[in-house]
Amino acid sequence: MTEPAQAEQVGEPAPARRRDAARSRELLLEAAVALFADRGFERTTTREIGERAGVDPALIARYFGGKMQLYLAAVRVEQGDAAPADLLDEDRLRDLLDRFDRRGPGPSFQAAVLPGDSTEVQQAARTHLYERLVAPLRDRFAAEGVERAQLRAELAAAAFSGVILARSSGAFGELAQTESAELLPLLRDLLDGSRPAR
Missing domain, CATH: 1.10.357 (Tetracycline Repressor; domain 2)
Structure with missing residues (x-):
């Protein structure tokens, strides 16, 4: 029996999957586009964005630099590349x-x-x-x-x-x-x- 199979057999939890950084960034951006469009910049919190995305809101600073930079990225997404x-x-x-x-x-x-x-x-x-x-x-x-x-x-x-x-x-x-x-x-x-x- 292999090691992972043995670990599962004795009831040990499987190792936590590392979250895909690109996917986390994408989820934050999608949530931000929706929330900023619905509530505007001031009434949208980073916590709400993180909750909607299912991602730690602290990652906003890591991936975007802050709320304003996330807003600018959301505006670019909304306006498209053309x-x-x-x-x-x-x-x-x-x-x-x-x-x-x-x-x-x-x-x-x-x-x-x-x-x-x-x-x-x-x-x-x-x-x-x-x-x-x-x-x-x-x-x-x-x-x-x-x-x-x-x-x-x-x-x-x-x-x-x-x-x-x-x-x-x-x-x-x-x-x-x-x-x-x-x-x-x-x-x-x-x-x-x-x-x-x-």
Whole structure:
């Protein structure tokens, strides 16, 4: 009789299986996507994510670096790998306005544009914002031969970010109360104005 068979025969527990790190990471990410979408960043705890995933929540720090980095990873999963359309694409702009109206500016957006405590988190958020908002617009402007495409794309992304933050904070009453369908063409004109008229 082999050793493992003997151990089972005398009632000793089988050795604990080592959890697959890749699978644990995947389970945490799946749980995070669902919980962040349902409750948002602030109302979702790492403990709840771990419980839903069936994984020790301490592994969030190990695999992702922390809750914010997990949130950024969840956002990337939700948005997919495809390059987004630029801010001048009407469908893309409408989708962003609708998303911000439903959820407000998420923590990754706020971390990118507002001062924070963690430079690492802020840098990750800024990289994400750059990839999703600035780069596609820069590429469009460059393809159209617009001078200083990078600067103009950053200017448009900054204007968009300012509108979103002011709208969500209620700093400007009419801006906050205007329906996104009415705001959409005005915002597109504002962003399109960041490049010179031809």
